[in-house]
Amino acid sequence: MNPDNPKMGFFETIANIDRRVIFLFIGFAVIIPVLLSFSCTEEATPIVQAVYDEIESLPEGSKVLISFDYGPSTVPEVQPMIDALLRHSCEKNLKMYMMALWGTGHNLISESMQDIIEKEFPHKIYGVDYVNLGYKAGNQGLINVILTDMKKMYTTDARGSEIDAVPMMVDIRNLKSFDLILSMGGGFPGIKEWVLFGGDPGNIPVAGGATAVSAPLLYPYYPRQLLGLLGGIKGAAEYESALIKGYPKFKTHSHPAIDMMGPQTVAHIVIVFFIVIGNITFFIGRKREEGEKREGGVIK
Amino acid sequence: MRRQIPVVITFIVGSVLIISVFIPHKPFGQLGENFSVYFDIIAVFAFILGAGNLLRVHGNRIYKKHKDWPYSVVTVAGFTVMMIAGLFKIGGSPGITGDLTEPGSMFEDLYMYVFTPLMATMFALLAFYVASASHRAFRAKNKEATVLLLAAFVILLGRTPFGVELTSWLPDPLSFLEIPNLASWIMSVPNMAGQRAIMVGIALGVIAMALRVILGVERTYLGADSE
The missing domain is CATH 3.40.50 (Rossmann fold)
Incomplete structure (x- = not known):
């Protein structure tokens, strides 16, 4: 974490999140629904x-x-x-x-x-x-x-x-x-x-x-x-x-496929969550860079 | 001669196979069918070449103790054990026509209890890498990336019952905006159009390449000494 700017430090940490943390989330997203026998019904397309x-x-x-x-x-x-x-x-x-x-x-x-x-x-x-x-x-x-x-x-x-x-x-x-x-x-x-x-x-x-x-x-x-x-x-x-x-x-x-839809659903939601987090941190980072450039320009 | 004979064979076989599609009558229809059988026979011999090549490459790596040579030992050992189990039908019905996959045969047991779990584990690891790569790569950096990101979102949610629940409250006139319907539309319209365009492009490329090979213009398939 950046001590001068703790707020941005948090976003930097999230932006560069260790991939092992993501692996852990995906692991739980699959294991927990399997243990809880969470499944979903489907309508044929x-x-x-x-x-x-x-x-x-x-x-x-x-x-x-x-x-x-x-x-x-x-x-x-x-x-x-x-x-x-x-x-x-x-x-x-x-x-x-x-x-x-x-x-x-x-x-x-x-x-x-x-x-x-x-x-x-x-x-x-x-x-x-x-x-x-x-x-x-x-x-x-x-x-x-x-x-x-x-x-x-x-x-x-x-x-x-x-x-x-x-x-x-x-x-x-x-x-x-x-x-x-x-x-x-x-x-x-x-x-x-x-x-x-x-x-x-x-x-x-x-x-x-x-x-x-x-x-x-x-x-x-x-x-x-x-x-x-x-x-x-x-x-x-x-x-x-x-x-x-x-x-x-x-x-x-x-019916293994119906049973597997539960873990797949949760895993997809976790992936979507990480994509959203990734984009939020990306936009904040970009805004910060633009601000720094603008400030640099004014100083010049 | 080493270059001319393969070129002549390629020209004859290629021409006959093309003609047999447009004139499926004697002699071209029969010849086209026979060439397909020859191809299947040659494909079987390719296994022998493949096995020989595998043993040569990995044998060389073990002999010269190249980097990561112990992996080559595993490869050669796995190949040898499976081949012996299959060829000699250990634990199964003997004879050339005996079924390899008979319950209790060594080949079947190795396949079921070693090969299958290993392959399934390797493939299952993809889920973890997909999640990590999505987090890092799916960024709305520009217009094109944003479109790709939105499409990925819709498909990811549309492939789950959560996507159905998320937009099921929409009134009937707006049902086309429901996530599963949007996912279905993305797959059936933009995806199909893009795939078809790519396929037509590839097909044109294949035709051009096939003509170059049949006419002997393209000779790289003959190996390094083709020129």
């Missing part, structure tokens, strides 16, 4: 509702291709979307074909199958209601090939079974055999590549879920090329809310 409505409108037995295009770093944001979409697809009796354009997505398919389908819908049969096609290299090149011939790239499923021995793969020829493509992730390769190399050339509806950071980059494709998008935790929470509204039985199931 049109961009999220469009995905829900599309799945809701698909007749029983429709084929949905779900691409796990993400890794563990974005699991907290993307996994709640996947869980909600899988629950919805299972409830609607859709056929789920799971694959990954990311090597890290391969394990996440298995985990999602175990945690959601096998645990919550034990009557679903592997190979009849859902299949794990696993990871294949090639990025957009892979999409380009399966657009015309799926079995050229997928000769077995992830468990090593011959692809034609998997009942639900028998009538799959290429991407055009699917009624909907869901790409989850938002990085490269991801939703953009599915739109450009799969959805557009094959005239197949594409929707997806992306991290909050990547979602703004995908808006140019909405709504004509990308029928809907779940953006970040908020998008996932909106989808979970829409699912609970449509199927109240899911209220008793886990």
Whole structure:
């Protein structure tokens, strides 16, 4: 603190606040709502509702291709979307074909199958209601090939079974055999590549879920090329809310995105608070500098 | 020859792929499809090159005891352990078609209990840095910065239920001023317009660059001895 001008010293201290203090505030902003189980309900926005409505409108037995295009770093944001979409697809009796354009997505398919389908819908049969096609290299090149011939790239499923021995793969020829493509992730390769190399050339509806950071980059494709998008935790929470509204039985199931909205809300408020503080101190500092310059000019 | 053959291959493949989009019939359609398959095969071999390169670079750093060489030991050890666990399907179904992700397999356990928490921790740290950077960088220094600051404010609040509560008292004729509606407008209009402009610009740049590569004008992809 400046002893000659204690008031400005205070503002200087605030302006140059140690970043560890900010870290501490953010830490508490996340931990306290988690400990108090503070959560918030969400209303689905049109961009999220469009995905829900599309799945809701698909007749029983429709084929949905779900691409796990993400890794563990974005699991907290993307996994709640996947869980909600899988629950919805299972409830609607859709056929789920799971694959990954990311090597890290391969394990996440298995985990999602175990945690959601096998645990919550034990009557679903592997190979009849859902299949794990696993990871294949090639990025957009892979999409380009399966657009015309799926079995050229997928000769077995992830468990090593011959692809034609998997009942639900028998009538799959290429991407055009699917009624909907869901790409989850938002990085490269991801939703953009599915739109450009799969959805557009094959005239197949594409929707997806992306991290909050990547979602703004995908808006140019909405709504004509990308029928809907779940953006970040908020998008996932909106989808979970829409699912609970449509199927109240899911209220008793886990809804991690709705639970995470509480900490996210408080963290956002803390960030806004620090931005406001930063600007107040900036303006005071600027005014002070201008005053000093003016005084200097008068003296000269 | 070392320069001419890659240039000729690039010219043929590039031209056929462009033609196959506009004339998706025999022979171009079939050739375009085959080239995509070749690309996927080459992409698999790229993993071998990548792995070799990783081992060479980090092996060299360990051997010469470069700065922070212990990190290279961790990298090489992590890579080797994961590769052995995956290749030999330790704890899982044996055989070339055995599922890597089978519960109980070493690869799955390493992925679940080591890789996933490490990656999630790294990503979670971003929240702290974003908060600190926002405090220091988001300053209304001029008109452009003020617009950016206001947009950030609206988006930050609009992405939370707090933003809904803050302006829910507004009468219906003024509902467009509600923070979530403003956030939605920012995302769907200025953001989309800006993103589209950037995308069109990038696409034009990509076309120009692709033509330079196909026609052999741009040869930097051939390496240092391309000239």
